[in-house]
């Protein structure tokens with residue numbers, strides 16, 4: 490039987506491609522790509538001439554059994570998405586499940602993911618987090634989802650598109666306490682990469698007044714609820730320290 494590789498690709502900066510990712514993509518019989526036209530420049534850049542087949546959310550139920558048949562015949566297959574790690578808010582799950590049920594090895598070739606990149610640089614706690622993927626597109630559904638997360642103590646992480654970022658921040662403003670820390674990570678690894686720290690109360694206005702801040706791809710992160718007295722003391726100490734440092738002490 491062949492091996493199914495799940496290969497992470499760069500979020501924007503082509504240099505974020507691992508040596509192993511290139512080797513694996515050169516060695517497999519076929520690459521199942523979310524958008525073959527999108528992936529071609531990256532593959533050309535690294536001299537990868539492996540045949541591509543389309544594997545996206547609209548054909549994956551039909552394409553997965555066909556790729557499984559190739560794996561059963563002994564061919565190895567790599568799955569890539571447009572950017573980042575396949576299956577993370579991207580196609581691939583039906584094929585991995587089928588492969589594992591059939592006793593085929595599914596092997597990760599790890600690399601970039603907007604979720605982890607944003608979290609690591611956000612300045613918000615990273616030890617526990619809730620990945621909410623894309624919030625519902627419709628306002629009412631989005632607000633009720635956010636309400637269910639209001640008391641979660643982990644950092645909340647969401648993917649968002651430029652079309653809905655303002656609506657989403659407006660809903661966060663309406664639902665979360667105004668002083669809840671929030672980070673916006675935009676265009677990660679790209680020329681206009683921006684990572685800003687704000688609050689649930691201020692972020693909407695910050696983005697609304699800056700047209701550039703409304704462009705590109707976004708990860709939104711909301712700090713979890715703090716509950717214990719000890720944490721409040723930590724917060725107060727941090728505030729006083731911030732004042733002292735600002736004053737040049």
Ligand code: SAM
Nearest residue numbers: 500573574577579602603648649676677706707
């Ligand atoms: N599988 C990908 C990953 O591992 O990050 C995510 C795919 S999902 C369809 C696309 C979303 O990821 C975008 O709408 C955005 O929220 C986030 N994203 C992808 N690239 C990004 C980047 N360079 N900067 C910020 N967010 C990004």
